[in-house]
Amino acid sequence: MAVPAQSSPREAIRVSGLWKRYGALEAVRGITFEVREGEIFGLIGPDGAGKTSTFQILAGVMRATGGTAHIFGRPAREARAETGYLTQAFSLYADLSVDENIRYIGDLRRVPPDVVAERGRRYLAMFGMDRFAGRLAGRLSGGMKQKLALTCALVPEPRVLLLDEPTTGVDPVSRREFWDALAHLAAGGLTIVVATPYLDEAERCHRVSLMHLGEIHATGTPAELRAGLGAQRLEVRCARLGEAEALALSLRGRGGPVMDVQRFGDRLDVLTPDAAEGERALRDAAARARLPIADMRMDTPTLENVFVTTLRRLGQQPAPAPFPARHDHGALSRQTAIGATNLTKRFGPFTAVNNVHLEIRYGEVYGLLGANGAGKTTTIKMLCGLLEPTQGHVQLAGERGRVRSERVRQRIGYMSQRFSLYNDLTVEENLNFFAGVYGVPPDERDAKRRWVLAFSGLEGKEREITGSLPGGWKQRVAFGAAIMHEPTVLFLDEPTSGVDPLARRAFWAMINRLADAGTAILVTTHYLEEAEQ
């Protein structure tokens, strides 16, 4: 069991039969859980699960419709001095320095200035940020901003820390440091509740609750949840992965040997109730189809398996609306789609990209990984003709040099890190605009638009103003808008940042389908579990 060391198993938080209604919408529907002192407790669930409402009630900034939330025995609203709350949005003053932000928060929370100074120094040192005390908050990287926000939340020395998706947009090195700091603080007795859409982060919690449509469906340690699934995972390697996937999917069904199939870049993950039986069924089917399987091995299921399987049992299927493909790029197969030689970009004395060579062929998915500031976005901008290289050559969609021509532009799709959509247009107007820019033939537009709406879960909401949508939904529309014209080359810069696991899965299923149809795809991501795809 996950009893944190050096702390009594005292109850820190008790939530009992909690409800929250907004008009007709029931955001939280009678949830109950406890968190022990010194525990890291994770709330995981898709967008709209009710996690943020739960946090707002625990933080005492919103009233519940029914039920109770207690922190160290007192109602959450009366225990606000005990809680620190980090919201999804960046909540610091960009034009104040790191130190000034800390002093300002200390003042607000009425902590004596000398105490604020001492604690500020201590936490900045703990997070490796002491050298940046004088820097403007607006000029920090994503990871450092989050560490500063955490420092500000810690300065009043709360006993409970509430973190609502604290690592969105934070690179892997900073993410690991952030979680190392959380583990350290929890070991010192701080109680932490954290929501995250990233299931590798959920592995770092002592216990986790899986939330969906306002209800909690499973609670336990990550190991208990994995064991509770009653399934094993087979990793299948095979040269003809697309065929193997179709084969495994044909064995899926109630009581059958296959519960779930997920495609990764160089393997399939097949979830099965019984590994021996699952392996036999797969091998038999492969033999009948004359499909050689290179390797098959058993492993424990992941939290992602638990998540997807549980939601599927609840009837939430990542809707696989078939993409209305009208063009096949198979003829281009194996030719170079994106090429770079000696690619270099300097901004004054700063070398952002140094001598990069790469070659990506049609039908390939290429992941570009790196910390913030490693040069990924600059590289992408040069590759797709948005930025002139200082040195070196680019080859794109069959053209050299003239990569900014109209002809090339209609063959590529680009989804930028910041939303490429117009916030003050409706969803429909955005889709019409991009269909026009990318030259989608008029007779295909309607089918494509309907597909994007289905993929985004926005059917019937096409008249809504894009800016009013939650981030995860906007990402889905932006992704859809970038592929409506069936580009032969697709650039995706952090496409899944802030997107929940089910939607992320739908993104990757689509990416693989596009690659199978011959599209070359370059993706950047901070989430390395998806780089495996």
Place this chain on the structure above:
Amino acid sequence: MVAGELVVEGSPDGIKRREMAHRRLLEVRVDQPQRAVDALRRDTDPWRIALFGDRLHVIADDDGDRAGELLAGSLRKHGLEVLEIRDGRFSLEDVFISVVERARQEGRVALEEGA
């Protein structure tokens, strides 16, 4: 990509095999996890140690079957009780962290400085 350069390229499996060839991931349960993290981080490169709930992930230099024994010995020396040590699998994140760390040690990158 690190500091503007492509440092490693290949399939996910290929990168793991190549970059982590002489390393292994040990999953460790001890009676006092955070104390174990702090102690091991003083003994070795801090990036090799991370706490996942009540389990430690330790990236050890592969020393045949002795890696686990050596680790258990060093934990006991710190007065910790070792409950379980078993082999785990590297995630691509483990690989990423170790590639970036190597670049950092070679002075190729001053992380977050350029932000």
